[in-house]
Amino acid sequence: MKSWLAKLTASQRVGMLLFVLIVVFALAGPLIHTASPFAIDAERLLPPSEQYWLGTNAIGQDLFSQLMHGSRTTLYIGLMVALISTFLSASLGLLSGYSNRLGLAINGLANMMLVLPSLLLILIVASFTGGGTWQLILTLSLLTWPGYMKLIRASVLSLKEREFVKAAQLYQGKTWYVLYHHLLPFIWPLVRTKFIIAFQTAVAMEASLSFLGIGNPSTVSLGKMLQDAFSRTQTFLNDAWQWSIVPPALVILFVTVALALIGEKAVTANRGGIELPGKERRAKRKTSLPQQPAGDQPSAVAVRDLQVAYGVKTIIYPISFEVKRGQITSLVGESGSGKTTMARTLYGLTPVESVSGSIVVNGHAVYPSDGRLSTLQRWGDAAYIFQDPRSSFNPIMTLGAQFYETMQLQTSLREKKAAAVAALAEVQLGEHVLALYPHQLSGGMLSRALIALALVNKPKVLIADEPTGALDPIVKREVFDLLVSKVKEHRLTLLLITHDLPAALHISDEIIVLQDGVQLHGEQKQRYLHNGKQLFQQAVSV
Numbered sequence: 001m002k003s004w005l006a007k008l009t010a011s012q013r014v015g016m017l018l019f020v021l022i023v024v025f026a027l028a029g030p031l032i033h034t035a036s037p038f039a040i041d042a043e044r045l046l047p048p049s050e051q052y053w054l055g056t057n058a059i060g061q062d063l064f065s066q067l068m069h070g071s072r073t074t075l076y077i078g079l080m081v082a083l084i085s086t087f088l089s090a091s092l093g094l095l096s097g098y099s100n101r102l103g104l105a106i107n108g109l110a111n112m113m114l115v116l117p118s119l120l121l122i123l124i125v126a127s128f129t130g131g132g133t134w135q136l137i138l139t140l141s142l143l144t145w146p147g148y149m150k151l152i153r154a155s156v157l158s159l160k161e162r163e164f165v166k167a168a169q170l171y172q173g174k175t176w177y178v179l180y181h182h183l184l185p186f187i188w189p190l191v192r193t194k195f196i197i198a199f200q201t202a203v204a205m206e207a208s209l210s211f212l213g214i215g216n217p218s219t220v221s222l223g224k225m226l227q228d229a230f231s232r233t234q235t236f237l238n239d240a241w242q243w244s245i246v247p248p249a250l251v252i253l254f255v256t257v258a259l260a261l262i263g264e265k266a267v268t269a270n271r272g273g274i275e276l277p278g279k280e281r282r283a284k285r286k287t288s289l290p291q292q293p294a295g296d297q298p299s300a301v302a303v304r305d306l307q308v309a310y311g312v313k314t315i316i317y318p319i320s321f322e323v324k325r326g327q328i329t330s331l332v333g334e335s336g337s338g339k340t341t342m343a344r345t346l347y348g349l350t351p352v353e354s355v356s357g358s359i360v361v362n363g364h365a366v367y368p369s370d371g372r373l374s375t376l377q378r379w380g381d382a383a384y385i386f387q388d389p390r391s392s393f394n395p396i397m398t399l400g401a402q403f404y405e406t407m408q409l410q411t412s413l414r415e416k417k418a419a420a421v422a423a424l425a426e427v428q429l430g431e432h433v434l435a436l437y438p439h440q441l442s443g444g445m446l447s448r449a450l451i452a453l454a455l456v457n458k459p460k461v462l463i464a465d466e467p468t469g470a471l472d473p474i475v476k477r478e479v480f481d482l483l484v485s486k487v488k489e490h491r492l493t494l495l496l497i498t499h500d501l502p503a504a505l506h507i508s509d510e511i512i513v514l515q516d517g518v519q520l521h522g523e524q525k526q527r528y529l530h531n532g533k534q535l536f537q538q539a540v541s542v
């Protein structure tokens with residue numbers, strides 16, 4: 001509680017205090033001042049007195065009681081609209097950004113609703129439905145979700161291409177998990193802002209509609225108080241406006257100001273601590289990998305007539321090769337030749353409609369897939385090291401949390417921590433790293449952590465896409481040597497995607513060359529490798 005308060009800015013605290021006071025006034029006030037807001041038992045337009053704290057209105061009702069009950073109704077409408085509308089914006093935004101199939105339909109619906117004149121629609125719906133409180137709440141909620149839904153969708157569309165999200169998809173697989181743990185935290189500021197704006201809009205709309213005479217006639221609200229006061233000329237013939245118009249208008253103003261202050265940016269958006277969602281459920285899972293029938297297979301990776309095309313654009317032309325168990329194979333080629341596409345496809349990251357041919361990794365078919373390959377099995381078969389260590393980790397989760405969520409072999413937190421510490425020790429990183437966020441580590445440390453993360457589920461094959469591409473030359477060499485030594489120590493099969501031809505020639509048992517998506521063979525391949533070596537020697541001598 002204390003740390004939560006400490007994160008608030010001064011203006012947020014003022015806003016919070018103001019809002020709490022209004023809520024207390026609306027909820028607890030009627031318990032103290034028990035006069036009915038509907039009873040017509042006093043003289044009309046009385047000034048404030050000991051009995052009637054804010055006087056009476058033009059039909060003799062107690063204005064103070066009306067103010068408390070009216071605030072309660074207005075806050076209730078605001079809260080309900082904010083909850084429903086924000087829920088719709090966030091859930092539909094996440095779904096439409098994440099799912100290609102649902103995305104177009106939801107976005108189309110939102111576009112359609114955005115072009116409808118909402119005020120006119122509210123007036124029509126409210127007139128038809130009789131302006132009941134829930135009719136108003138539903139109408140406002142259903143009309144106010146599309147704007148923020150589109151903002152959230154746009155964020156998700158860009159976020160889902162980031163490598164840490166791809167990695168989360170690989171090791172967790174479950175859509176809800178990736179949405180909740182890896183995307184929701186990023187769109188949370190939008191969700192929070194949407195909630196505040198929806199609340200403000202609902203309060204203002206309720207007041208406007210009641211003022212126009214479309215509110216719920218059987219209840220009292222701030223808008224209805226204003227409408228009552230403005231509709232009678234007596235209000236302005238004496239001082240009655242001071243207690244019949246100013247108080248409800250001030251409460252509306254205070255609510256909107258309080259919400260605006262609360263909505264200010266929080267000091268920090270970081271989520272602290274290590275989270276292990278669904279820990280108990282996962283503890284019931286199998287604790288070891290299924291038997292690997294693939295152990296007898298001679299090749300760790302077998303690719304047959306693989307072709308990758310995005311629409312009419314062919315990225316990889318039919319290619320076949322095998323990577324033998326325990327060997328290091330490098331995939332080299334110029335920029336844009338299709339190396340990353342090849343690596344991602346080997347890991348099952350390319351949409352099935354873009355792929356033809358077959359890929360078998362550790363004896364399990366990646367393409368064509370029968371959809372039965374479990375996450376557990378996939379991690380046991382192969383681990384993928386993405387190009388950029390910085391974007392491979394979720395920036396708002398500690399490394400520990402990210403290690404633990406990938407770990408499928410261990411069930412308890414203690415076991416997970418022990419395994420993570422052991423994996424980190426292999427890459428010369430200490431236990432303290434688990435409590436750090438990615439920005440608190442250097443690029444070299446992050447690359448090491450990424451190798452540890454890849455090793456932690458004891459895969460048979462490592463697919464590394466330019467694992468040192470983002471590092472300076474000295475650190476690059478260190479990390480590269482570390483990776484190769486771990487591959488040899490654990491007798492892994494490594495498929496290395498690299499630009500670094502000399503390094504590839506130095507460590508590889510086999511080299512595959514790609515040029516414009518075509519695999520080179522024989523003389524063409526030798527010429528490419530020879531030219532590459534010469535270019536490197538010239539560069540070194542310069």
Ligand SMILES: Nc1ncnc2c1ncn2[C@@H]1O[C@H](COP(=O)(O)OP(=O)(O)OP(=O)(O)O)[C@@H](O)[C@H]1O
Pocket residue numbers: 310313315333334335336337338339340341342
């Ligand atoms: N999702 C996609 N849709 C359409 N084209 C794509 C997609 N992904 C990659 N490409 C295209 O495929 C080609 C090969 O890209 P890829 O990233 O595989 O090359 P690369 O050899 O890894 O390059 P680099 O070494 O520079 O990373 C490029 O022309 C790229 O524009």
